[in-house]
Amino acid sequence: MTVQTDNPKIARAYRGIAMEGFIAKWYNKTARRDAEFKALADLVNQAVPAGGHILEVAPGPGFLSIELARTGKYHVTGLDISKTFVEIAQANAREANVSIDFRQGNAADMPFADQTFNFIICTAAFKNFTQPVRAMAEMQRVLKPGGQALIVDLRRDASRADVDLLVREMKLNRINAFMTRSSFHVMLLKTAYTPDEIRRFAAQTPFRQCDIHTNTVGMEIWLTK
Numbered sequence: 193m194t195v196q197t198d199n200p201k202i203a204r205a206y207r208g209i210a211m212e213g214f215i216a217k218w219y220n221k222t223a224r225r226d227a228e229f230k231a232l233a234d235l236v237n238q239a240v241p242a243g244g245h246i247l248e249v250a251p252g253p254g255f256l257s258i259e260l261a262r263t264g265k266y267h268v269t270g271l272d273i274s275k276t277f278v279e280i281a282q283a284n285a286r287e288a289n290v291s292i293d294f295r296q297g298n299a300a301d302m303p304f305a306d307q308t309f310n311f312i313i314c315t316a317a318f319k320n321f322t323q324p325v326r327a328m329a330e331m332q333r334v335l336k337p338g339g340q341a342l343i344v345d346l347r348r349d350a351s352r353a354d355v356d357l358l359v360r361e362m363k364l365n366r367i368n369a370f371m372t373r374s375s376f377h378v379m380l381l382k383t384a385y386t387p388d389e390i391r392r393f394a395a396q397t398p399f400r401q402c403d404i405h406t407n408t409v410g411m412e413i414w415l416t417k
Contacts, residue, residue, distance in 0.1 A: 250317035254281030
């Protein structure tokens, strides 16, 4: 795969189908993984001091933002391109009795002033952005000096053995294991980036540091302003 730099003529902000209406509502019912979101919230807790302003990019139904808001330590904002997801996330936050500012907007053209946030997190969505370099540059712009962005996503160079190991760890039944394995090979990994591609994207932005930690099929990308 050739690394694609941003194309200013691109009109859509995301690849694939629009997460609106019925699809977004279905995702809200099926994508709740409390243990995973709590683990991510713990990771953020280690990086961000109390009172910090956190932005989640592409929060979807808002489950991670809600976990962060439940700590009572942060001011949490969510930015999603999907109008339906923003409405769902707002409803989920009200049900959880937490205060979060969910807004609709494009990751490549964020509706925030410079140096607004201490920390940014984006999970399982960066591979779908049509303007990855511009999205990274926007993250850098809205971070305060010394702030960090954490992007958690799949890596395209994960092997079949890596995927098989992950599926075994998930302890799925035979049918669900087959479907999960197939979705990785047919769809998910094909749109993902390699660590080297991510480093090239970051090099085109003002971020001063890019650290990447890989795991079974994914990677944590830590960007420091």
